[in-house]
Amino acid sequence: MTLQTAEAPIFRDSETDLRHRAQWWTGSLAVYSALILWALICLFPIYWTITTSFKMAPNVMQGHLVPFVDYQPSWLGWRSLGMSPDTIGTESSPRAEFMKRFMNSLIVSVTASTLAVILGSLAAYGLSRFSYRWAWMRNPDISFFFLSQLILPPVVLALPFLVLYKALGLLDTRIGLILLYTLMVLPIVIWIMRDQFAGIPTELEEAALVDGLTIWGAFATIILPIALPGMVAAFILSLVLTWNEYFFAALLTSTHANTLPVMVASQTGSQGINWWAMAALSTAAILPLVVIGIILERFIIKGMAAGALK
Amino acid sequence: MRAGGRDAHPPLSTGIRLSTTGDLLHVVTADDLPPGRIAFGRGLMWGTGLLLCLAAALQTAQAMGVIDLGLETWRPTLYAFITWAIALCWGQVLTRGEQGKRALFVLPAVLFVVALTVFPLLFGLLIALSDWNLSSPTGRQFNGLDNIRQMWTDPFYWNALGNMGWYCLAIVVEYAIAFGLALLLNAEIRARKFFRVAFLLPLMLSPVAVSWMIGKSMLEPRFGPLARLGRALGWDTPSFFGDPLVAKLTIMAMDAWTYIPFMMIMLLAGLQAIPKEVQEAARVDGASGWRGFWEVTFPLMLPVSLTAILIRIIFKLKLADIVISVTSGGPGGATDTVTSFIFREYRDRSNVGYGTLLAMVYLVVIVIAMTILMKIADRFTRPRT
Numbered sequence: 001m002t003l004q005t006a007e008a009p010i011f012r013d014s015e016t017d018l019r020h021r022a023q024w025w026t027g028s029l030a031v032y033s034a035l036i037l038w039a040l041i042c043l044f045p046i047y048w049t050i051t052t053s054f055k056m057a058p059n060v061m062q063g064h065l066v067p068f069v070d071y072q073p074s075w076l077g078w079r080s081l082g083m084s085p086d087t088i089g090t091e092s093s094p095r096a097e098f099m100k101r102f103m104n105s106l107i108v109s110v111t112a113s114t115l116a117v118i119l120g121s122l123a124a125y126g127l128s129r130f131s132y133r134w135a136w137m138r139n140p141d142i143s144f145f146f147l148s149q150l151i152l153p154p155v156v157l158a159l160p161f162l163v164l165y166k167a168l169g170l171l172d173t174r175i176g177l178i179l180l181y182t183l184m185v186l187p188i189v190i191w192i193m194r195d196q197f198a199g200i201p202t203e204l205e206e207a208a209l210v211d212g213l214t215i216w217g218a219f220a221t222i223i224l225p226i227a228l229p230g231m232v233a234a235f236i237l238s239l240v241l242t243w244n245e246y247f248f249a250a251l252l253t254s255t256h257a258n259t260l261p262v263m264v265a266s267q268t269g270s271q272g273i274n275w276w277a278m279a280a281l282s283t284a285a286i287l288p289l290v291v292i293g294i295i296l297e298r299f300i301i302k303g304m305a306a307g308a309l310k
Numbered sequence: 311m312r313a314g315g316r317d318a319h320p321p322l323s324t325g326i327r328l329s330t331t332g333d334l335l336h337v338v339t340a341d342d343l344p345p346g347r348i349a350f351g352r353g354l355m356w357g358t359g360l361l362l363c364l365a366a367a368l369q370t371a372q373a374m375g376v377i378d379l380g381l382e383t384w385r386p387t388l389y390a391f392i393t394w395a396i397a398l399c400w401g402q403v404l405t406r407g408e409q410g411k412r413a414l415f416v417l418p419a420v421l422f423v424v425a426l427t428v429f430p431l432l433f434g435l436l437i438a439l440s441d442w443n444l445s446s447p448t449g450r451q452f453n454g455l456d457n458i459r460q461m462w463t464d465p466f467y468w469n470a471l472g473n474m475g476w477y478c479l480a481i482v483v484e485y486a487i488a489f490g491l492a493l494l495l496n497a498e499i500r501a502r503k504f505f506r507v508a509f510l511l512p513l514m515l516s517p518v519a520v521s522w523m524i525g526k527s528m529l530e531p532r533f534g535p536l537a538r539l540g541r542a543l544g545w546d547t548p549s550f551f552g553d554p555l556v557a558k559l560t561i562m563a564m565d566a567w568t569y570i571p572f573m574m575i576m577l578l579a580g581l582q583a584i585p586k587e588v589q590e591a592a593r594v595d596g597a598s599g600w601r602g603f604w605e606v607t608f609p610l611m612l613p614v615s616l617t618a619i620l621i622r623i624i625f626k627l628k629l630a631d632i633v634i635s636v637t638s639g640g641p642g643g644a645t646d647t648v649t650s651f652i653f654r655e656y657r658d659r660s661n662v663g664y665g666t667l668l669a670m671v672y673l674v675v676i677v678i679a680m681t682i683l684m685k686i687a688d689r690f691t692r693p694r695t
Contacts, residue, residue, distance in 0.1 A: 045520070046511065264516070
């Protein structure tokens with residue numbers, strides 16, 4: 001932070017040096033307490049949810065916080081989901097229901113993200129390499145057309161889509177959700193990938209073309225491997241957004257294709273004081289992304305940082 | 311976003327800004343396409359195009375009751391559209407050779423977006439000008455500007471629009487916190503990776519789960535830990551959603567909790583892109599600590615800050631999930647957002663026509679506001695000479 005090695009370390013005990021050291025101590029104390037305070041703010045809700053899923057009614061009412069010290073953990077919440085050690089082997093309709101929603105979420109978000117990364121990368125590559133002209137639209141206009149989709153609030157498309165999907169028989173289907181989610185994350189993918197491709201020198205393709213590759217061949221064999229980290233970043237970011245999406249899923253699905261957020265929301269509506277079950281459900285719903293966040297943190301940061309600097 | 315806006319008006323002087331499009335690849339290829347291939351390509355595109363028109367026309371005729379084909383959904387038209395889209399892509403390669411292959415990079419995305427936004431938007435415009443309640447048997451009826459008149463006198467819609475203004479103002483506080491956190495993470499600290507992951511986690515959580523975790527359980531007035539904390543600090547009857555102002559602040563805080571990491575990471579990326587020499591030079595010149603921040607770091611961070619704030623505003627304008635699942639707009643519409651209001655308009659009354667009009671008006675408001683904001687931001691970041 002402050003001066004560390006700026007002065008030669010000869011007169012370490014002089015008056016000014018001691019003052020510096022005191023300043024450094026108070027400074028770093030303030031920095032670390034601020035860091036720890038915010039880390040607490042970020043982590044406590046997650047901690048609370050996970051521990052609540054192991055509580056019983058009296059624990060909740062007395063406000064116990066630390067398992068094993070304050071209270072004895074029990075599997076009550078997880079049993080109601082059919083996922084405690086004693087019920088995991090048996091048939092359980094809540095678990096079947098949960099797994100169905102989980103699979104819906106998984107299929108929809110992974111497919112939509114994959115589709116968006118494919119379409120978006122191709123478009124971003126084209127826009128960063130060739131000049132297009134369609135009517136009055138040039139490259140910057142086409143880029144702007146894609147990126148302006150980001151402004152479009154979902155609510156504007158929601159009701160027309162509801163009516164259209166009804167006419168097309170796509171209501172309450174996974175395909176319907178996949179199409180919408182792809183549309184939703186496409187501008188973000190293009191935004192990230194445009195920077196990625198712009199950072200790759202064109203000499204690479206020129207050399208490949210001289211060597212006899214076609215433009216698609218050069219793209220697939222030379223550019224794609226280089227741009228892969230960026231694509232992973234875009235994919236993870238899309239996955240987070242689509243996994244958590246609630247608004248469209250609540251409007252367009254009812255029984256077959258609804259995703260985890262819809263299930264969580266429908267439980268909160270009818271909550272008694274059944275906290276442990278809700279906590280177990282919430283934990284199960286957020287856990288995959290928490291794990292992804294911890295493991296793939298640098299990709300997520302890379303993806304979000306990509307656009308910030310341009 | 312901002313980069314896109316900038317690109318729409320390519321600046322003449324600054325070379326850096328154009329770099330977002332990269333160096334264009336210039337390759338000259340001599341295409342020698344046989345006329346038969348071109349004719350086949352043209353035929354393919356026009357043929358499938360005609361097929362699409364035919365399918366659409368037949369289905370419209372059936373929808374209007376002229377003929378009966380026994381089709382239940384509009385799927386045949388959808389399939390015809392997909393066929394046409396594929397034929398169009400193929401046809402480009404057939405008729406234009408190398409140029410067509412290049413167009414093939416962008417064409418699928420363009421067709422996808424046009425089919426899924428432009429068409430529904432036009433269709434939405436039609437819905438917006440009609441009286442259409444999905445639960446009523448009369449179906450869609452054109453009613454001209456009646457919906458606009460109804461909107462003009464609807465206090466709840468104006469209230470929701472006003473709330474959006476308040477919610478957007480909260481971004482200033484979020485920005486200050488995010489900047490502070492980015493500075494902390496950019497400092498020389500131990501366990502930086504741990505703090506970065508911890509600070510990032512709220513962004514990964516689904517807003518619906520967050521609204522249960524925080525809104526419904528931690529803020530529960532009797533047993534919630536935050537209510538207990540409030541009581542310990544001397545707030546006798548902690549109630550986070552009873553009073554309109556407190557409820558609004560609580561929703562703001564919950565939304566901030568989820569999205570501060572987002573701004574923080576963008577700002578952190580900006581901070582790390584500032585060369586160390588700049589700050590060292592400032593320190594040598596005697597500007598250290600607070601002054602060094604305000605006169606060196608902050609001005610250098612202005613472009614990144616504006617980008618982060620603009621994107622945050624875009625995300626804020628979509629705010630709905632938390633409101634829908636925690637307060638459903640209450641108490642008395644104090645926490646309502648436009649999206650949650652329209653959502654309830656549909657859920658409670660199936661009023662598709664009116665809801666769509668409200669959404670369209672909202673879109674117009676957003677486009678105007680964002681254009682103004684982007685112009686202002688552009689003026690701020692333009693280098694002063």
